[in-house]
Amino acid sequence: MSQLKLPTLDDIDVSGKKVLLRVDFNSPVGDNEELLDDSRIRAHVPTIKELLERGAAVVVVSHQGRPGESDFITLEPHAAKLSALLGQSVQFVEDVMGPEARRRIKNLKPGEVLLLDNVRFLAEENINAPPEVQEKTYLVRRLAKLFDYYVNDAFATAHRSQPSIVGFPMVLPSVMGRLMQKEVEALSKIFNPKVSPKVFVLGGGKVPDSLSIIENIVENKVADRILTTGLLSELFLVAKGIDLGESNMKFLEKKGILSLVPKARKLLLSGAPIDVPLDFVTVDEEGNVKVEPAYNVTGLIRDIGPATIRSYSELIKEAKVVVMRGPAGVMEDPRFRKGTKELVRAALESGAFTIFGGGHLTAVIEELGMKDRVGHISTGGGALLAFLSGKELPALKALEISARKFGLIKG
Known part of the structure; x- marks a missing residue:
C-alpha cells in the first residue's frame, strides 16, 4: 500500500x-x-x-x-x-x-x-x-x-x-x-513498524494463497509469529519431514498441495517465524474422534488439538496486532469447531488490534458474542488477499x- x-x-x-x-x-x-x-x-x-x-x-x-x-x-x-x-x-x-x-x-x-x-x-x-x-x-x-x-x-x-x-x-x-477508509486505515496497521509484536494466524483451504501471504510478510519482515493451522500447517509439517499418515498424505496429494513443499521448505530454511501444530483432532475410518500428536498421526486431520490451542493462545496473548484468515479446522462439523473458536476468543481477549478475513471467522465472532471487541472485519476477499500478498x-x-x-x- x-x-x-x-x-x-x-x-x-x-x-x-x-x-x-x-x-x-x-x-x-x-x-x-x-x-x-x-x-x-x-x-x-x-x-x-x-x-x-x-x-x-x-x-x-x-x-x-x-x-x-x-x-x-x-x-x-x-x-x-x-x-x-x-x-x-x-x-x-x-x-x-x-x-x-x-x-x-x-x-x-x-x-x-x-x-x-x-x-x-x-x-x-x-x-x-x-x-x-x-x-x-x-x-x-x-x-x-x-x-x-x-x-x-x-x-x-x-x-x-x-x-x-x-x-x-x-x-x-x-x-x-x-x-x-476504514479498511485502508485498519490494514495499514499491518505494515506499521511501530506496532508490534504482530501475530498472523493463517488457515483455511486456500493453501497457495496463504503461502503467497507468508512469502510477502516474511520478505517485508512484518510478522513476529506466523501460526499455521488447517491444510497450511500440514504442508509445513510435511516440509519438516513429518509423516502425517497415509490418509492425510493422499488427501494432500489429491489437492495438489504436496507440489508446494519446496516453497514451504525454503521459507522454513530462511528462518521464517513459522509455527506448526503440536497435535491434531483426527477421525478414523470407523468415525472415532481422538487427539493425536502431530508426529504420530493415524487418523484424518480435522482440527488443531488442545496443546496447540494452548500454545498458540499464549503467543496471541502477547500480540499488539493479530491478523486471522481462514478456519483452523473443518468447522462445518460441530466436532471440529473448537480450534477456530478458541483462537478467535484468544485474539479478542488479548487486547490486540484484531483484523479478521471475514467468512467463517465472522460467524464464530457472532457465536462468541464478542463483536464489540473486534478491531476490524475486512469486507474484501480478493482485495484483502492481494493486499496481504504485497500486490x-x-x-x-x-x-x-x-x-x-x-x-x-x-x-
Whole structure:
C-alpha cells in the first residue's frame, strides 16, 4: 500500500454537488432472485447517509454476480433493500449509461439517491485494463461529465482495474468513502513498524494463497509469529519431514498441495517465524474422534488439538496486532469447531488490534458474542488477499493519481 494518505470525504465539499459513488452490493441470491444477505449493502449505509446529510445528490453504481452465473441479476431488489436501510426512497433505473440513465442523473436533486442498474451488464466493465485505458471507455466518457466528484467505497473490488473503479478517478476529483477508509486505515496497521509484536494466524483451504501471504510478510519482515493451522500447517509439517499418515498424505496429494513443499521448505530454511501444530483432532475410518500428536498421526486431520490451542493462545496473548484468515479446522462439523473458536476468543481477549478475513471467522465472532471487541472485519476477499500478498491495489493507485491530479493530497 502506498504511504500516501489518500483523500477522504473530509477533503471535499459535496453540498449541492452530484456524487458518483462506487459500492459493492454484490450479495448472495436465492432461487427467486431474492437477496439472502444484506450485509454488504448495510456496510455502505454510513457513507451514503453522510453524503445525503451533507447535501449531495448521490448516484450509486455497483455490480452483482458475473455474466452467465445464476446471481447475475438486476439491482432492483438492492434498491428496495437500500430504501429500507436508509429510511428514504431510493430511485432505480433499468439503465447504466444510456439516455434514460443520463436523464435521471441530470434531474436528481440534493438529498436524493439513484441506483443505476448492474454495471456488469456493460461489456466494458468486465475487462481489466490500466486507468489511462479505462478513462476512455464509453461508461466513463458518458457519465463523468454529469458529476462533480467520484467516491470509491468498494474495498472488496480494489484489486480489480475496471472502468467503474479506476476510470472515473482519472477525470474526476476522487476520494475514499467511509468503508474504504476504514479498511485502508485498519490494514495499514499491518505494515506499521511501530506496532508490534504482530501475530498472523493463517488457515483455511486456500493453501497457495496463504503461502503467497507468508512469502510477502516474511520478505517485508512484518510478522513476529506466523501460526499455521488447517491444510497450511500440514504442508509445513510435511516440509519438516513429518509423516502425517497415509490418509492425510493422499488427501494432500489429491489437492495438489504436496507440489508446494519446496516453497514451504525454503521459507522454513530462511528462518521464517513459522509455527506448526503440536497435535491434531483426527477421525478414523470407523468415525472415532481422538487427539493425536502431530508426529504420530493415524487418523484424518480435522482440527488443531488442545496443546496447540494452548500454545498458540499464549503467543496471541502477547500480540499488539493479530491478523486471522481462514478456519483452523473443518468447522462445518460441530466436532471440529473448537480450534477456530478458541483462537478467535484468544485474539479478542488479548487486547490486540484484531483484523479478521471475514467468512467463517465472522460467524464464530457472532457465536462468541464478542463483536464489540473486534478491531476490524475486512469486507474484501480478493482485495484483502492481494493486499496481504504485497500486490498493488489498482483502486487505491487510481485514487492516488487522482489526488495528485486534482490537488486533494493531504499533508
